[in-house]
Amino acid sequence: MLFIILLAPFFSIAEKENETSTDLNVVAFSSRLLQYQEEGENKGPTIGILNALLKETEFNANVSYMPWARAFSIAKNTPNTLILSMLRTPEREDSFHWIIKVSQAARVFISLKSKPESYVETMAEAKNKLIAVILGSAAHKELISGRFFRERKYLYCF
Template identity: 60%
Template sequence: MRLIIHSLIFLLCISLSICTFAKEGIEANLLAVANNNQLLQYYENGENKGPSIEILQAILKEAQLDAKVEFMPWVRAFSIASNKPNTLILSMIKTPERESDFHWLIKVSNLARVFISLENKPENYVDNLQQAKQKLTAVVIGSAGYSELTEQGFSEKKNLYVVSDGELMVTLLENGRVDLVYGDPVNIQNILNKRGETKVAIRYKEIGPENERSSYIAISKATDVAIVNRLQQAARKFEKTAEYTRLLMQ
């Protein structure tokens, strides 16, 4: 009789665990926020595309979770992910200031941050911070790049022109409204290429270790720990696949 009772209790615990697992999946209501970036994640022809989107979809599938993806300016995406539980964010550079404010799930890209000028304006080329401080630089507000520059003494009142996204940075650079942009040269060149500006060449100092960055999919700190654990486990499993390696190299 005691064995039967123990068996029934065990089965009951298993049933409750299964129900709880399913319940978490139903009540998760995950939101994924991102800014439009043609190299990583973007919305086109009614579909979410890009390697970061594919990585997100893979770990969500493995974790048996769903998330609604919304594109918006970076500063709004960051604010929502910082304050709203169950919110994922793509693709965010990990910085010491941000590290403790999010759960970091998986790396989605390697990139760089450099001062970029137009090749046809050699007078604007810089190879150090002091030279850059004498120029007007466009940077995305609320970005890691914005934080880096302001920490180095750059100011909106003096030498920074803050914008909402990378597309506007490039427009200002093309039009001569700013001398420099601070961002990833591959992304800047990609924006120019998509505009058909094949004759517009950019120039920047050779990339060194101090310029290298990594971006991640992260999730808000206030998210239920059970959801975070499931996503982290799914991410660790996906990281071991050839598909992840392929997407990270794109």
């Protein structure tokens, strides 16, 4: 499940006095399925949810798009930072305040159309294929947890 989350120090901003608006730092990776920028305008279903939250809370925020690892690091280490679309995992559970579910995550395997021998229809078939995944990502941790790969010989991490 993907969530909009907020870091714990967020609550310190409620104590500021004599301010008519409160600014949040919002970080995100660009994804056409979730949130992205087009001609200077933020778009996507997660942006709609963010805008509704901002309106309800009367906070102001600008979304900064960046690679996932940088967005995660900033959200984890910078007070008053909200990150869009992060998988909720046991390792992350206590480090963030989880606001709202924005979508259900799904694992998919893709291959080149020109290589029909690489096409995967079942998980059993996928176990015999070379799988590329981002090192340290939720998908990587899930694959090596024993539920999918017991050996790393078919797992390529980058």
